[in-house]
Amino acid sequence: MSELSQEEIAEIKDHFDFFDNDGSGLIDQDEFCQLLKILAPEASHENAIRGFETIDVDHNQQIDFDEFLDWWKMNWTVF
Template identity: 50%
Template sequence: MQVSTETLTEQRIAEIKNDFEFFDRDGNGQIDIAEFIELLTVLAPKTKASHVEEGFKLIDKNNDGFIDFAEFLEWWQQCWWEY
C-alpha cells in the first residue's frame, strides 16, 4: 500500500523531513543500514537484529542500498511502529 503525500499537510511532510534529516547523520540525503540501525535503536529498542536487515530491504524499494526520503515517508506514514 502506497501512501499518497497529497493526504499529508505541508507541515506534516516538513516534520517527517526533519525526522529523516535527524537520522541521516552524514547529511547525504539517504539513510544507510548503519543509520537505520541507529534509528531503530532510538524508536524501537526491542527490535530483533534479524528484523533490521529484512526491514531495511523492504523499505528500500529501489534496492540501491539506501532509504531515500520518498521511501522513508511511505514507511513512516505506514508502519514504523511495527518494529
C-alpha cells in the same frame, strides 16, 4: 496506513537527519538500524534489516526520508 501528526513527522525527520551523517538526504542500512533503535527500541536487528531491504526497492543500499516515512506509516504499529 496510520496517520501521523505534522509534529510527529517533524520529530521523525529530525531523527532521520541526525543519522544522515553526510547530509545527502539518504541513509544506509547501518544508519537505518540506528534510527530504528531510537524510534522502535524493541525492534530486533533482524527486523530492522528486513525493513531496510523492504524499503530499498532499487537495491542501491540507501533510502530517502519519503521512502522511510511511507514504510514507517504502514509498519510502526507492529513495533
